[in-house]
Amino acid sequence: MALNIVWIGFVLIGFVVALAKLLQGDLAIFNRVLTALFDTAKTGFDISLGLVGIMSLWLGIMKIGEQAGMIQAFARAMDPLFRRLFPEVPPGHPAGGSIAMNFSANMLGLDNAATPLGLKAMRELQELNPAKDTASNAMVMFLVLNTAGITLIPTSVIAIRQSLAADQGLAGFNAADIFLPTLIGTFVSFVAGLVAVAWVQRIRLWQAPILAFFAAFAGAMGLLYLALRGRPPEQIAQLVGLLGSGLIFSVIVLFVAAGALKRINVYEAFVDGAKEGFGVAVTIIPYLIAILAAISVFRSTGCMDVVIGAIAALVTMLGLNADFVPALPVGLMKTLSGSGARGLMVDVMRTYGVDSFQGKLAAIIQGSTETTFYVLAVYFGSVNIKKTRQALACGLFADAVGLVGAILVGYAFYH
Known part of the structure; x- marks a missing residue:
């Protein structure tokens, strides 16, 4: 229902604005909208097609690990x-491992690995879901934490700035x-996404395992900062790339070695999982094109x-600083x-300078926010979820808090 309202709103509001521009003499407005719409549909298909190979690879590896x-x-x-955040998931269920690996890949900024792992986790959560067209509590929690996921180092943003x-x-x-x-x-x-979903689902966050997680994460952030502090950007990018790729490849080797030790047919297991990957990638095409089309109308x-x-x-009317x-x-x-x-970030950096307050703030925002509508459409679309419940509201709340937090942090560090 939420995505339906958003989709209709984007298209109708876009039409009204385009009509107003036409009346003002912009005779090319509808041509630009249609061109952008068709280009977006092609882009959505290309994204899904490109995902086939990645999905087949990762779901094949996951089948071996399973x-x-x-x-x-x-x-x-x-x-x-x-057990505290996903009480609906039985202890030791494969979904727990997929969620853990997805979060790890997101933290390392490995989008190509994170998306297939996330889709795998969503399919496993769907197996536990009693209402197949409605998102379960576990699905809502997983999706919101995914859209608000922590990225330790924004490697792509650093590379663009350099x-x-x-x-x-x-x-x-x-x-x-x-x-930092x-x-x-x-x-x-x-944290905003976690608190929002926990409040809706009545989950107590003041529990030892959750507090231990935050303490461990804070410690890891501190150690990572100390290890990378003062190093040149090229070396940081190299070390982060080594950390991410080395970790992921180590997981692949670990799965294959474990499968060999248990005398399973590793090759056949991989092929079985890869077949699932093809089906998942094809399933998300209509959902992805639908959300990208509405966004295109709103933008163009x-x-x-x-x-x-x-x-x-x-x-400006409130008399506040508008540099942001x-x-x-x-x-x-x-x-x-x-x-x-990403295109808007580059435009800000070119217009104001990569070392300007606006350029730095654009980089911080790009590195600390997520594509909520895209993730919502792809993840829920992969398992044919129609009723998303509180996922969109909680995800947008996390985005809004994250955006405000990024702006305040930018002012604190650079203004």
Whole structure:
């Protein structure tokens, strides 16, 4: 129901705005909207098609891990925490291991690995779901924590900043200086999402395993910061890439080795899992194209510009500092489209300078917010969930708090 309302709203509001522009003399407005709409439909199909290979690979690996008992081992290791956050998931269920691996991949910024693992977890949660067209409590919790997931190091943002700094002639520029504020911003978003869902589902967060998780995460953040502090951006990117790729490949080797030791047919297990991956990738095509089409109408008609203009006018009227407004579109667009937000971030950095307050704030926002509508459409679409319950509201709440947190952190560090 929530996505239905949003979808209708984006299309109808976009049409009204386009009609108003036509009456003002913009005769090319509908041509631009249709061009963007068709391009977006092609993009949605290309994304899904590109996901086929990745899904087949990862679900093949996951099938090996499942038959070798490794997924169940991951689930048992995370059971003290997940038993509190996902009380509907039985102890040792494979969904627990998939969720743990998905969160780990997200924290390392490994999108190509995180998405298939997340889709695998969603399918396993669907097996436990008594109402197949309605999101369960566990699904809502998983999706919101996924959209508000913690990213330890925004490697892609650092790489873009370094490239633009070279173009702008900034010698010795530290592109990784946004590491700590971005980490704080994404942590704020994660906590907001967790609190929102816990409040709706009446989950007590003041429990030892949950507090231990936060303590362990804070300790890991501190150690990572100390290990990377003062290193040049190229070395940071190299170390982070080594950490992420090394961890993921180690998991693959571990699964294969465990399967060999248990004398299962590893090759056949991989092929069985890969077949599932093809089916999942095809299933999400209509859902992904649907949400991207609505977003395209909202963007191409200029509705996003209207929203930004209204916010800027309100901030100015209240007499507040409006230096953050040029970077605000990045956060609003990130909820709708990751690539669109990335383009806006680059535009801010080129316009104001990669080392400006606006440029740094755009980078922090890009690294600490998530594409809620995209994740909602893909994850729930993969298991044919029609009724998303509180997932969208809680996800948008986490996005909003994360965006405000990113702006405040940006002011605290750079203004």
